[in-house]
Amino acid sequence: MMAPPILEVSDLTRHFTIPHGLxxxxxxxxRAVDKVGFSLExxxxxxxxxxxxxxxxxxxxxxxxxxxxxxxxVKIEGKDVGTMSKAEIRQFRTNVQAVFQDPWASLSPRMRVxxxxxxxxxxxxxxxxxxxxxxxxxALIAVGLRPDQAKNYPHEFSGGQRQRVAxxxxxxxxxxxxxxxxxxxxxxxxxxxxxxxxxxxxxDDVGCSYVIVAHDLGTTxxxxxxxxxxxxxxxxxxxxxxxxxxxxxxxxxxALLSAALPLxxxxxxxxxVLRGEVPSPVNPPTGxxxxxxxxxxxxxxxxxxxxxxxxxxxxxxxMSCHIDV
Amino acid sequence: xxxxILQVKNLCTVLDLSSGTVPVVNDVSFDVGVGETLxxxxxxxxGKSMTALSIMQVLPKPIGRIASGQILLEGTDLVGMxxxxxxxxxxxxxGMILQDPHTSLNPVFTVGNQVIExxxxxxxxxxxxxxxAHAIDALKKVNVADAERRIDAxxxxxxxxxxxRVVGAIAIAxxxxxxxxxxxxxxxxVTIQLQYLQLLRDIQDxxxxxxxxxxxxxxxxxxxxxxxxxxxxxxxxESGTVADVFGAPSHPYTEALLKSVPSVDQKLDRLYAIDGQxxxxxxxxxxxxxxxxxxxxxxxxxxxxxxxSDALSGAKSHRASCWNMERTT
Numbered sequence: 001m002m003a004p005p006i007l008e009v010s011d012l013t014r015h016f017t018i019p020h021g022l023x024x025x026x027x028x029x030x031r032a033v034d035k036v037g038f039s040l041e042x043x044x045x046x047x048x049x050x051x052x053x054x055x056x057x058x059x060x061x062x063x064x065x066x067x068x069x070x071x072x073x074v075k076i077e078g079k080d081v082g083t084m085s086k087a088e089i090r091q092f093r094t095n096v097q098a099v100f101q102d103p104w105a106s107l108s109p110r111m112r113v114x115x116x117x118x119x120x121x122x123x124x125x126x127x128x129x130x131x132x133x134x135x136x137x138x139a140l141i142a143v144g145l146r147p148d149q150a151k152n153y154p155h156e157f158s159g160g161q162r163q164r165v166a167x168x169x170x171x172x173x174x175x176x177x178x179x180x181x182x183x184x185x186x187x188x189x190x191x192x193x194x195x196x197x198x199x200x201x202x203x204d205d206v207g208c209s210y211v212i213v214a215h216d217l218g219t220t221x222x223x224x225x226x227x228x229x230x231x232x233x234x235x236x237x238x239x240x241x242x243x244x245x246x247x248x249x250x251x252x253x254x255a256l257l258s259a260a261l262p263l264x265x266x267x268x269x270x271x272x273v274l275r276g277e278v279p280s281p282v283n284p285p286t287g288x289x290x291x292x293x294x295x296x297x298x299x300x301x302x303x304x305x306x307x308x309x310x311x312x313x314x315x316x317x318x319m320s321c322h323i324d325v
Numbered sequence: 326x327x328x329x330i331l332q333v334k335n336l337c338t339v340l341d342l343s344s345g346t347v348p349v350v351n352d353v354s355f356d357v358g359v360g361e362t363l364x365x366x367x368x369x370x371x372g373k374s375m376t377a378l379s380i381m382q383v384l385p386k387p388i389g390r391i392a393s394g395q396i397l398l399e400g401t402d403l404v405g406m407x408x409x410x411x412x413x414x415x416x417x418x419x420g421m422i423l424q425d426p427h428t429s430l431n432p433v434f435t436v437g438n439q440v441i442e443x444x445x446x447x448x449x450x451x452x453x454x455x456x457x458a459h460a461i462d463a464l465k466k467v468n469v470a471d472a473e474r475r476i477d478a479x480x481x482x483x484x485x486x487x488x489x490r491v492v493g494a495i496a497i498a499x500x501x502x503x504x505x506x507x508x509x510x511x512x513x514x515v516t517i518q519l520q521y522l523q524l525l526r527d528i529q530d531x532x533x534x535x536x537x538x539x540x541x542x543x544x545x546x547x548x549x550x551x552x553x554x555x556x557x558x559x560x561x562x563e564s565g566t567v568a569d570v571f572g573a574p575s576h577p578y579t580e581a582l583l584k585s586v587p588s589v590d591q592k593l594d595r596l597y598a599i600d601g602q603x604x605x606x607x608x609x610x611x612x613x614x615x616x617x618x619x620x621x622x623x624x625x626x627x628x629x630x631x632x633x634s635d636a637l638s639g640a641k642s643h644r645a646s647c648w649n650m651e652r653t654t
Binding site for chain 1: 368369470484485486487514515516517518519520523541542543544545547548567568571572581582583585586587588589590591592593595596597598599600602603
């Protein structure tokens with residue numbers, strides 16, 4: 001039997017209710033994430049892309065068990081995250097780690113780097129002082145810092161170095177899955193490539209899997225094996241990175257990927273400029289949520305019936321759209 | 326491109342910090358012509374925003390000041406003008422669009438109020454009703470859908486892209502000859518960014534305004550700008566037309582920047598990385614500020630500031646400041 005994938009998400013849904021009307025007696029429901037399903041194999045990277053408000057971060061938070069899904073399941077190595085025992089949750093907390101966008105906000109300013117990096121181990125493993133120091137040194141070296149920097153405070157580091165500290169604390173417990181939420185967008189251009197190479201090297205060395213949330217499409221193409229495109233809480237297309245970039249099928253994916261500005265001069269960039277903006281998730285359009293902005297809308301069917309997911313050639317490439325490919 | 330409208334000559338801007346006087350813009354010269362878009366590229370601390378603030382003379386007070394140099398708007402030097410005189414320039418001659426649309430609008434006034442205010446300054450004495458009609462036109466010009474209704478909306482009722490359009494409407498309200506746009510699309514989604522860049526292009530086609538576009542995104546520069554200057558450590562290290570600079574990047578920093586951006590056209594196994602950190606602001610630097618990170622650095626690079634010279638493309642307007650343009654190491 002094949003080992004279960006590192007991550008399996010099925011029908012994952014999260015609704016938020018917003019008080020509305022006089023004294024907040026009525027409620028509006030925001031379908032932040034709506035029936036999303038995908039899986040991720042060991043050692044692979046999945047990128048979640050989409051515009052702000054499409055539910056990427058809500059989804060990432062559910063994967064981290066920081067938010068409880070309204071319905072649906074998240075399975076890590078075949079184990080349902082929602083029904084874990086206390087001991088299993090502890091195990092989960094070491095196996096799944098996160099690196100967030102802003103290294104100025106994600107590190108406690110009152111803790112030394114040593115304590116920040118060692119925290120996961122201190123809580124979960126009973127290690128001797130010497131063993132702990134050795135592991136912290138190892139993690140710092142792995143991310144390109146010096147062991148003697150462990151005694152410093154976060155404010156003594158630059159943005160790129162702080163992100164390295166955040167990465168060290170994420171990898172020290174040898175996690176199987178790391179959720180990266182916009183891990184390089186707060187960094188300077190010349191530092192980004194250093195950090196992205198580091199992520200790749202770590203993956204090669206320890207074989208961890210990544211789910212990366214990114215809005216920069218170049219970053220996505222470099223990091224990801226597979227890409228999942230979200231729009232208004234729904235997964236509209238998921239497939240292998242090269243297929244998605246070279247032959248995107250869903251009209252939204254086509255528009256989104258064409259919005260990336262290539263480093264080429266001279267030839268005019270042929271982009272699909274979408275009309276309007278993302279509609280409010282409180283009151284999403286009927287039928288296919290993308291139809292009011294869609295450049296290849298078919299007609300009545302798009303306005304009335306939500307498209308079902310369908311396989312394109314391989315089971316690896318799935319999209320939800322009425323058009324025939 | 327048309328005749329030169331704004332010329333910056335040997336601009337030096339300093340910050341008087343408690344630790345000493347620090348140059349943040351160091352001997353910077355460039356010009357921009359009618360109907361032209363000039364890109365200023367650099368990372369944080371390169372002095373690109375300080376250059377913009379110097380032109381508008383809204384440097385952080387009391388520490389920032391222009392130490393020397395000239396800023397010539399159609400031949401008139403702005404340096405040394407009184408605040409009152411600059412008040413006539415800001416908005417009317419030079420408009421500005423800042424990075425974050427969430428903080429550049431006043432949350433307690435409707436967007437209409439803020440557009441009307443900008444129009445009123447430029448057309449004093451006009452009836453409120455006429456101004457309101459003008460404001461609706463201005464909002465329509467920046468593609469705010471349903472402008473008649475949206476004019477009475479407050480900023481918090483609008484999305485980031487919409488707000489940035491309103492900021493654009495305020496910037497063009499005085500029909501400025503130059504618009505300085507400081508990372509105007511960094512806070513926007515990519516699809517909205519595309520719409521906004523298209524908008525800037527349309528405004529330029531229609532009015533012939535010159536645009537100074539400050540960004541760290543080389544993709545935008547390649548697609549929007551005619552010429553660019555690359556800044557590093559407060560100095561311009563390379564300048565030229567977009568085609569020349571992208572075709573034959575002559576300063577190692579420009580070359581590295583172009584190489585380190587992950588491509589959307591193909592999947593790479595590894596990115597080119599520039600080692601080390603951008604330079605800190607220090608007062609007594611010797612040699613080239615990029616030398617500590619430069620793979621081609623020679624001894625002279627660490628001891629002597631490189632002079633500007635003809636760059637690798639051979640084009641007259643393409644200049645770079647590097648001792649080792651031939652890359653002998």
